[in-house]
Amino acid sequence: MQPSADWWRSAVIYQIYPRSFADSDGDGMGDLPGITARLGSLRDLGVDAVWLSPFYPSPQADAGYDVADYRDVDPLFGRLADADKLIAEAHGLGLRVLVDLVPNHTSRAHAWFQAALAAPPGSPARQRYLFRDGRGPGGDEPPNSWPSVFGGPAWERVVGPDGKPEQWYLHLFDVSQPDLNWADQAVRDEFVDVLRFWLDRGVDGFRVDVAHGLIKQADLADWHYPNAILGGLGHEGPPPPMWDQEGVHEIYREWRAVLDEYPGERILVAEAWVQPAERLARYVRPDEMHQAFNFEYLEAPWAPGALRTVISGSLAANGAVGAPTTWVLSNHDVVRHVTRLGYPVGEARRHGIGAEDPQPDAGLGLRRGRAATLQMLALPGSAYLYQGEELGLPEDTRMPDDVRQDPAWFRSGHTEKGRDGCRVPIPWEADAPSYGFGPSDASWLPQPGVWAEFALDRQRGVPGSTYELYRSALRLRRELALGTGTLTWVDSPGDVLAFRTGDVLVLTNFGAAPAELPPGARVLLSSEPLTADGRVPQDVTVWVR
Template sequence: MPRTRIDDNTAAPWWRTAVVYQVYIRSFADGNGDGIGDIAGLRARMPYLRELGVDAVWINPWYPSPMADGGYDVSDYRGIDPSFGTLAEAEEMIAEAHALGIRVVLDIVPNHTSDQHRWFAEALASAPGSPERERYVFRDGKGPDGSSPPNDWRSRFGGRAWTRITEPDGTPGQWYLHLFAAEQPDLNWNSREVRAEFESILRFWFDRGVDGFRVDVAHGLVKKPGLPDIGLPDDALFDEERRRPDHPHWDVESVHEIYQTWRKIADSYADERVFVAEAHVHEDRLPLYVRQDELHTAFNFPFLKAPWEAKELRAVIDQSICALTPVGAPPTWVLSNHDVPRHVTRYGRDCTRTLEHDVRPGPSDRALGTRRARAAALLTMALPGSAYVYQGEELGLWEVEDLPDESLQDPTWRRSGHTVRGRDGCRVPLPWSGMDAPFGFGPKGSEPWLPQPAEWAGASAQAQSGTPGSMLELYRTALRLRQEQPGFRGESLTWLDTPDGVLGFERSPVLRCLVNFSADPLPLPRNWGVLLASDRIPNGTLPVDTTVWLWGGGASRR
C-alpha cells in the first residue's frame, strides 16, 4: 500500500480528541424502580463513567415528551420529562459530571416538535396562513377537494410524510409535514420566530453549564421552496433517496445559515461550547457542516457503515480525514448508536453492511462478532480525532433480536403494520450486576421497559469489572492509554506498507496500530513491544480479526 500522511496539530481543544459516551437515558440506569432509566440512575453511575475514562457524555433527549419516538418528539425544550427527573436534578448532574472531569452534551431536536407542543396546538386552533401555522409546514392538498397529499414525500418511519387535519370549524383542512412520525410535525425554518426560539433554547442550556449539543437530523431543517416532488417509486430505499441530486428536503444549501448563527452563540461563551452533527449526507458534502464558522464536528457514518474489510475501511479513513482537513475539522468515529443494530451482531454476519432494522439478514456468529468488535474498538481508539462509545458497547452487548412482539415500542413497528420491528433491539436496558433481571438496571423486582436476555448476566459491568481480558477492561485500558501515551497526541496518521488484508499506521514514530483482516496470522515486527492487543498474541504473531498497539524505538510507555 502507498504511504500517505495527514499533517499534525498538537494544540487541540478537548473536543478534537474527546471520547464521548452516549447515554440513551431510558436504558442506562433506573434510580426509582419504575423500569425507566432516569437522571438519578445516571448520577449514581457517574463514577463508573469516570473509571471507564470518557471525556464527556452525550445524553439522548430528556425533555418533556409524549414519547411517541423515545423522546425525539419534544413538547418543551426547556424542561425535563417527569419520568427522568426534574430540572434541578439535571443541573445537579451537570455540576457533578464537571466535578469528575466529564463534560455534558445534550441532544437538540430542531427539525420537528411533538404534536403536543404548545405551538402545534396553537397552529391547529388557528386559520390557514396564520402566524401560528407559519411555525410549521402546512399546505393545501392536491385535487379539487384537497384530499391528496401536497407532494410525494415519505416518512422515514413508513408511509406518507403528510397528515391532513380537521379545521376548527370541523371541515377537512390542510396537511402538515412530518418527515418522521405523524406525532412529529416539521418546523418551518424560514420562520424568524422558529430561529429565534432555538437560539434562546441553546442559551438556556449553555447558561446551565451544558458543554454542547448533538444536532438531530442536522441536514433536514430547510426544505426547498415549492416543496417539489422527489420523483422516486414508493419502494425506493432511503439510501437511494438520499443520493438523489438536489434533494428537496435533505441537505438544502441554506441550512448552513442556521449553523453559522448557532456557532456565534457557542463562541460567545468563555468556556468552549460545541456541536456535533447527525448529518446523513454524501461524504463530499459533510465538510460544509463543519467549516470554521459552523458546527464543530459531525458523525462519521461511512465508518460505521463500512464492512469488516481492510481495503474499504482504509478508504473510508483516508476519505474522511482528507475531506475534513481543508476545513480544519477533526474526524468523529462511531461504531454503534441508538438507531442501528449493535456492531457485535453486525460483525458476526457475512454482510456487515446491514444497518437497517427492517432487514432480516440471518443468524449472527456472536463469538466472531465479539472478536471483531474488540479489534474495531482498538482501531477506532487509535485513529486521530474524537470517538463516540454507545452505552453497552464497552460490555460487548449484542443486538437483542428476539424481543417479544408485544414489548416493541419503536414507532416503525406500528407505522409499518407490524412488519418492521424497529430499533428496540439496540435499546434494551443495560445489565449492571447480579444473575437475574433487571441485572442492577433498577431495584430488584422492578421490570425494565424492555426485557433483558438472561445471557446478559455474564455480560454485566460487575461480572466484567476486574476480569482480565473482558471487554470492559479492554475499553478501560484502551482509554487510559489513549490519554497517557504521548504517541496518541496530535492528529497525525502515517500509513505503513502492509500485506493485503492488513491495516497498519503510525500515530508517531514510536506508536503503531496493526489490524489483521486477512485469513492468516501476521508476524509482528521486531523491536516493537505490545502495548495493548484486542486478543492474545501467540508466538509473536497477530491473529486474524485482531488489533494490536505497538510501541518501540526505545521509547518509554509513558
C-alpha cells in the same frame, strides 16, 4: 473541571440513552438521578464527556425525540433540579455534558403546534410549521410524494374546528412529529433562546438531531426515491429536496456565534447523514459546527480496502476545513456493532433484527467488534461510544414483537423491526434485580437472560474482558495522545490494514493467515491474544511500539 482548549478535537464522548442507563426509583424507566449515581463508573472507564439523548417533556411517541417543551425535564426522568445536579456532579468528576437538541420537528403536543391547529391557514401560528393545501379534488391528496423515514407518507391532514378536512402538515418522521418551518424567524429566535437556556445551566454542548434536515427545498418538489435517512443516501438520482440544503449552514453559523460567547469551549455536534465526506465537512467549517458523526465509517464493511478508503477520505475532507474527524461505531439508531459484524461481510445493514431473522455469529461479532473498537480508538480525532458497548453488549435479536415500541416498527407495517433491540436497559450487576438497572425487576423493554454474562460486575478487574479492554484502550489513547496524532499508512498485505500514529503501529488482520509484527515490536494492547509465536490472528487489532 479544568478548561482545555480544543478538548473536543480528541475527546471520547459516551452516549447515555436515559431511559435505558440507570433507574433510581424502580419504575422500570431510567432517569436523571440514576445517571448521576453512575457517573463515577464513566469517570473510571476513562471517557471525557457524556451526551444525553432527550429527557425533555414528551408524549414519548418516539422515545423523547418528539419534544413538547425544550426547557424542562419530563417527569419520567426527574425534574429540572435533577438536570442541574447531574451537570454539576459530572463537572465535579471532570466530565463534560452534552444534551440532545431536536430542531427539525416538535411533538404534536407542543404548545406551538396546538396553537397552529386552532389557527386558520396562513396564520403566523401555522407559519411555524410546514402546512400546505392538498392536491387533487378537494385537496384530498398529499401536497407532494415525500415518504416518511419511518414508513408511509410524510403528510397528515388536519381537521378544522368545523370538523371538515383542511390543510396537511409535513412530518418526515412519525405523524406525531410535525416538521418546523425554518424559513420562519420565530422558529430561529426560539432555538437561539433554547440554546442560551441550557448554556446558562452549564451544558458543554449540543448533539443536533437531523442536522441536515432543517431546510427544505422551497418548492417542496416531488421525490420518488426511498427516504432512507438512517441508511445513508445510497440512491441514484437528484439531490433530495429535504436533506442537506444550503440554508442549514446559515443556521449553524448563527448558533456557533452564540456558543462562542460562552467560556469553556462549548460545542455543536451534527447528526448529519450526508455523503460524500466533502459535503459532510461543510458542517464543520471553522464558523459552523465542531463535530459531525462519521456515519460512512460506521457503515463501512469489515474489509481493509473499504475502511482505508473511508478513513483516508474522511481525514482529507475534514483536514481541508481544519476540523477533526468524529468516529462512531454504534448509537441508539443502529444495530450494535458487535452484532452487525457477526454477519457475512458485505451484507446490507439491517434496520433491526427479530427472532425469525437470520441470527448473527455472536462470537465472531464480538471478536470483530473488539478489533473494530481498538482500530477506531487509535484514529486521530474524536470518538463516540454508545452505552453498553464497553461491556460487549449485543443487540437483542430475539425480542418478542409484542413489546416493540419504535414507531418505525408500526409505520413500516411491521416490515422493519426498528431500533428497540439496541435500546434495552443495560446490565450492571449479574445477580441483582433487572441486572442492577434499577432496584426492582421492572424494565421498560425486557432484558434477555444472557445480560448476566455481560454485567459490569462480571467484567470489572477481569483480564481480557471487553470492559477492561476498553479501559486500557482509553488510558493508552490518552497517555499516547493518539487522538491528536497524525495517521500514516503502512504498506501491508491485502488482508492487513496498518497505520502509524506517532510511534505507535496499529495493525488489524482481516485474513485467515496470522500477520507478522515488525521485529522487536512491543505489544501495548491487543483485542485478542496473539499466537504462541507472536503473530496477529484473524479479526484482531493490535497496538505496538
